[in-house]
Amino acid sequence: MNTEKKYVMDMCHGPLFSKVLRFSIPLILSNLAALLFNATDLIVLGQCTTSDDMAAVGASCGFIALMLNLFWGISAGVNVLAARYIGAKDPDEVSKTVHTSIAVAIIGGIMMGIISYLLTDPILHLMATPERIMDKARVYLQISCAGVPFMILYSFGSSIIRAVGDTKRPLIYMIVSGIANVLLNLFFILVLKMDVAGVAIATQAAHFISAFLVLRALSKSNEEYKLLWKKIRIDWKSFKEMMQIGIPAGFQGSMFTISNMGIQSTINTFGPDAIAGNTAANNLEGLVYAVCYAFYFASISFVGQNHGGRQYKRIVKSIFICMACSLAAVALLGWTFILFGKELLAIYNPDPEAVKWGLIRVKMVLSLYFLCGVMDVISGALRGLGHSLKPAIVIVFGVCVFRMIWIFTVFRRDPTLETLFTVYPVSWILICLINGTMLYIVCRKMLKNASRRLFD
Secondary structure (H helix, E strand, O other): OOHHHHOOOOOOOOOHHHHHHHHHHHHHHHHHHHHHHHHHHHHHHHHHOOHHHHHHHHHHHHHHHHHHHHHHHHHHHHHHHHHHHHHOOOHHHHHHHHHHHHHHHHHHHHHHHHHHHHOHHHHHHHOOOOHHHHHHHHHHHHHHHOOHHHHHHHHHHHHHHHHOOOOHHHHHHHHHHHHHHHHHHHHHHHHOOOOHHHHHHHHHHHHHHHHHHHHHHHHHOOOOOOOOHHHOOOOHHHHHHHHHHHHHHHHHHHHHHHHHHHHHHHHHOOOHHHHHHHHHHHHHHHHHHHHHHHHHHHHHHHHHHHHHOOOHHHHHHHHHHHHHHHHHHHHHHHHHHHHOHHHHHHHHOOOHHHHHHHHHHHHHHHOOOHHHHHHHHHHHHHHHOOOOHHHHHHHHHHHHHHHHHHHHOHHHHOOOHHHHHOHHHHHHHHHHHHHHHHHHHHHHHHHHHHHHHHHO
C-alpha cells in the first residue's frame, strides 16, 4: 500500500468544513512553528545581547521579505496550477508544473541571492537605518542572502505538496528545521559568543534543512507530482501560466513589503528602542498572520482543485468556510495577544522602553487584524479562480500607494506611532470592499455560466 495516499486530500468531494480544517490546522501549526523558531533569533538576542542587536535584525527584516515576496507570490501560482490539474486529473500537466517550478526556483533563487547581496548597503541607507546599528544590520543581511535559494526552493516545493491537500509533511519538515535553528542559535550565541552573525548562520542552516527535506519528499514520491532531477527544465506553457498567476501575486507581496519598509523607515526615526519594540510586536503580529496565511492557502487550494474539477457550488461554499474560520481564529488570537501584550513583549526584550513602544503597535494593529484575514481569503479565492492581476492592483493601491499617502499627509500632521499604525485597518477595509465586490461578480458569473451549460 502506498503510504503517501494518507497525505493526499480529495477537495472535490466529501464534507467541506472538516476538510478545510484538516488542511488548515497543520498549515497554521507549520507557520506558527516557523515563526516561533525564528522568534528564538530575537529572544536569544534580546535576552543574551543588547537591544542594538535585536534592532539590527528588525531593521533588516523588511529587505529580506522584499527579496522573497516576488517568489512567494510565484509559488502561489505553482499551487494554483498544480491544484487545478490535480482536480482535472491531468498527470502530464502536473508533472510539467512540478519540474518547471523547481527549475524557476533554482535559477531565480541564485539570481535573487546575488542581487540582494549587492543591494545591501543602498537599501539599509534608504531605510534610514541608524548608524549605531548599521554594521550589524549589514552583516545579518549579507549572511541571509546566502539562504535565499533554499527559502525559495522550500516555498515552491511545499506549494506543490500542499496542492494535493498535504499540509502534514511540511509541518514535520518545519519542526525539524526549527529545532535545528534553536540549537544552532544557542550554540553560536552562548558557546561561541557570536551576535547577529551567529543568528543569521543558524537561520540559513535551518532553511537548507527544510529545502532538502521537501525536495527529498518530492523525489521519493510515487504520485503524479514526483520530482525527477533529469526532467528539471522549463516548460514554457506551464511557465507562462505560472507567471500569469504568480507575478501579480508576487508584485503584490513586494508592494506590501515596500509599504512596510516605508513604515519601518518612519519607525526608525523614533530611535533604537522603538525599533526593538516594533520588532517584537511585529513578531507577535506574524504569529497571528500565520492563521491568515493558512486560510489564504486553503482558499487557493480548495478553489483551485474544485475549479479544475468543475465543482462550482463547492467553490462558493469553500470560500465562505475559509472566510468564517479565518475571521474567528484571527480575532480570538489577536485579542488574546492584546490582553497579554506586556508580558509577551517582555519575553522578546525585557527593556521597559522597548515594551512600551511595542505595546502601541500591538493595540493599534491586532485589534482589527481579522480584517486582514478576510482580505487574504478573498485574494486567495480570486487567484484560485485564475483572477490574479485585478485584485493585485487593488491591493497594491491599498497597501502601498494609500499607506504612503497616509504617511505624507495624515501622519505628517500628527507624527505619532498611533497615527502611523491606524493606516493598517483603514487600508484593510478599503481592500475588502473593492476585492469583495469583484469576487461576488466573478462567482455570480461563474454560476450563471455553469447553469447555462447544464441546460444547453
